[in-house]
Amino acid sequence: MSIKGKAYIMGAYEHPLRDAPDKSTPQLHAECARGALEDAGLTKDDVDGFFCAGDAPGFGALSMIDYMGLKNVRHMDSTETGGSSYIVHVGHAAQAIAAGKCQVALITLAGRPRQQKGGGGRGGGGGEPAPEAGFENIYGGSTHNTYGMCAMRHMYEYGTTSEQLAWIKVAASHHAQWNEHAFLKNVVTVEEVVNSRMISDPLHLLDCCVVTDGGGALIVTSPEVARSLNRPKVKVMGAGEAPKGPRGGLDLDLTHSGAVWSGPRAFAEAGVTPADMKYASIYDSFTITVLMQLEDLGFCEKGQGGRFVADGNLISGVGKLPFNTDGGGLCNNHPTNRGGITKVIEAVRQLRGEAHPKVQVPNCDLAIAHGTGGSLGTRHGSATVILEREA
Amino acid sequence: MSETQEKPALMTRPIPAPVVNVESQPFWDAAREGRFLIKRCVPCGKAHWYPRAICPFCMSGETVWEESPGEGVIYSYSVMHRSPTGPYAIGYVTLDEGPAVLTNFVGVAPDGLTIGQRVNVRFQDTEGGPPVPVFAPA
Ligand SMILES: [Zn+2]
Numbered sequence: 180m181s182i183k184g185k186a187y188i189m190g191a192y193e194h195p196l197r198d199a200p201d202k203s204t205p206q207l208h209a210e211c212a213r214g215a216l217e218d219a220g221l222t223k224d225d226v227d228g229f230f231c232a233g234d235a236p237g238f239g240a241l242s243m244i245d246y247m248g249l250k251n252v253r254h255m256d257s258t259e260t261g262g263s264s265y266i267v268h269v270g271h272a273a274q275a276i277a278a279g280k281c282q283v284a285l286i287t288l289a290g291r292p293r294q295q296k297g298g299g300g301r302g303g304g305g306g307e308p309a310p311e312a313g314f315e316n317i318y319g320g321s322t323h324n325t326y327g328m329c330a331m332r333h334m335y336e337y338g339t340t341s342e343q344l345a346w347i348k349v350a351a352s353h354h355a356q357w358n359e360h361a362f363l364k365n366v367v368t369v370e371e372v373v374n375s376r377m378i379s380d381p382l383h384l385l386d387c388c389v390v391t392d393g394g395g396a397l398i399v400t401s402p403e404v405a406r407s408l409n410r411p412k413v414k415v416m417g418a419g420e421a422p423k424g425p426r427g428g429l430d431l432d433l434t435h436s437g438a439v440w441s442g443p444r445a446f447a448e449a450g451v452t453p454a455d456m457k458y459a460s461i462y463d464s465f466t467i468t469v470l471m472q473l474e475d476l477g478f479c480e481k482g483q484g485g486r487f488v489a490d491g492n493l494i495s496g497v498g499k500l501p502f503n504t505d506g507g508g509l510c511n512n513h514p515t516n517r518g519g520i521t522k523v524i525e526a527v528r529q530l531r532g533e534a535h536p537k538v539q540v541p542n543c544d545l546a547i548a549h550g551t552g553g554s555l556g557t558r559h560g561s562a563t564v565i566l567e568r569e570a
Numbered sequence: 571m572s573e574t575q576e577k578p579a580l581m582t583r584p585i586p587a588p589v590v591n592v593e594s595q596p597f598w599d600a601a602r603e604g605r606f607l608i609k610r611c612v613p614c615g616k617a618h619w620y621p622r623a624i625c626p627f628c629m630s631g632e633t634v635w636e637e638s639p640g641e642g643v644i645y646s647y648s649v650m651h652r653s654p655t656g657p658y659a660i661g662y663v664t665l666d667e668g669p670a671v672l673t674n675f676v677g678v679a680p681d682g683l684t685i686g687q688r689v690n691v692r693f694q695d696t697e698g699g700p701p702v703p704v705f706a707p708a
Contacts, residue, residue: 308589310620310622311620312588312589313588313589313590313591313594313598313620314588314594314619314620314621314672315620315672316588316589317585317586317587317588317696317702318585318660318672318673318674319583319585319650319653319658319660319674320660320672321650323648323650323652324648324649324650324660325648325660327648327650328646328647328648328660328661328662329646330648331646331647331648331685332645332646332685335646335685376651377651378650378651378652379648379649379650379651379652380648380649380651381648382648425619425670426626427616427618427619427622427625427626427627427669428618428619428620428665428668428669428670428671429616429617429618429627429668429669429670431645431662431664431670433645433646433662557672
């Protein structure tokens with residue numbers, strides 16, 4: 180059964196804090212939930228579906244449902260695919276709504292990596308170490324150097340350059356200057372990016388996203404509930420998800436992400452193509468993450484991502500594909516090191532016409548939100564949703 | 571003009587003890603003897619990495635340890651500069667048997683690595699655990 184048109188995103192909220200020394204993590208989750216409910220015009224007693232991932236404290240969904248006093252929940256999902264989890268959750272919420280399992284789904288993300296030494300990170304799991312731990316965790320792998328390996332291989336195979344990668348940060352910074360909440364608001368140049376400190380080659384400091392506290396939440400509802408609310412309706416048109424890993428070491432390919440599978444699934448369900456997209460929210464943990472996903476989603480041919488992003492092509496009002504108009508993870512907000520929910524939130528703003536006027540895409544009626552979570556270099560989850568404004 | 575070029579330091583990195591479980595114990599026992607083992611599946615014939623009791627290709631439980639010379643080429647790498655113990659290189663080696671292995675590169679300067687370069691295995695002592703495989707230019 181297709182989810183096309185079976186659910187609507189009716190509430191979205193991004194926590195304004197980027198540093199939250201005086202709030203607990205469950206408090207941030209609940210503040211985001213309250214913000215998204217107010218945005219939709221609903222109350223916590225309307226929530227009958229709850230979705231969260233590994234950033235939720237304690238027993239995850241169980242702890243948060245109890246903390247927030249949600250008493251009408253009849254559907255729970257805590258699928259954990261890193262930063263792409265919340266995009267997965269939009270698809271899963273639409274499925275649950277289409278199946279009659281719930282009518283008002285709440286999705287939350289929150290955390291305080293800036294308050295915790297070493298960063299928040301993956302969360303979730305617990306119990307035994309990963310099966311690969313003994314053979315991999317000993318080598319000092321981090322997001323920086325595993326994504327660095329991807330960039331290194333992409334450059335080797337396709338001739339991608341540091342200057343091309345830098346254009347992605349430049350575009351994000353052009354958007355972030357208009358966002359009062361953005362962690363980094365200064366416009367940067369290609370030269371500033373490539374001359375910034377080398378972190379793990381070929382990735383420089385300015386190829387990396389920000390580390391922020393905060394969070395976000397979404398409300399996904401049935402068509403009946405959506406019709407009863409006095410808000411612009413953002414329809415879920417299609418969703419795709421996919422895992423990718425080294426597969427026994429015989430299928431290691433650091434130049435492709437799981438978007439090669441999740442993207443086509445979402446486009447097919449929605450019945451649209453990349454060329455139809457007026458706006459793109461693309462997960463941006465690093466500049467290379469954006470470049471690979473744009474290729475894998477079909478916005479350009481494989482290996483042409485460097486040329487595609489160059490010369491401001493991702494800048495709203497300037498280029499062909501406006502992306503991450505809130506400044507994205509690269510400049511605005513990457514709460515709890517897994518900011519996937521912010522991809523959906525800015526897509527909703529664009530489709531409602533509520534983005535900052537300086538970056539609002541005219542007549543924005545069709546948008547994509549896409550994320551990669553976990554580690555682009557080793558094991559990651561990929562998730563894509565296609566959203567449409569309903570007149 | 572005869573300026574003495576200062577040689578860049580060779581990379582090393584302290585490595586913590588690996589997690590060892592019943593499934594991986596034979597690998598670490600061999601590592602203590604300086605032998606590098608990989609796993610191969612009897613029914614489908616394919617070698618895989620990291621070693622598992624159940625074949626990731628056909629799900630057979632009939633997998634056997636096989637000694638490997640530990641030779642291959644660099645698939646990709648990245649030198650981490652933000653490190654309290656000095657720069658270190660992480661990367662993947664595609665073994666001649668096929669599978670790609672995540673590792674650290676040692677005994678080489680930070681600018682001495684290239685994709686496609688031939689490397690081979692050696693074992694480095696860890697903090698209180700068995701030695702672990704690392705690779706260096708052949
Ligand atoms: Zn097999």
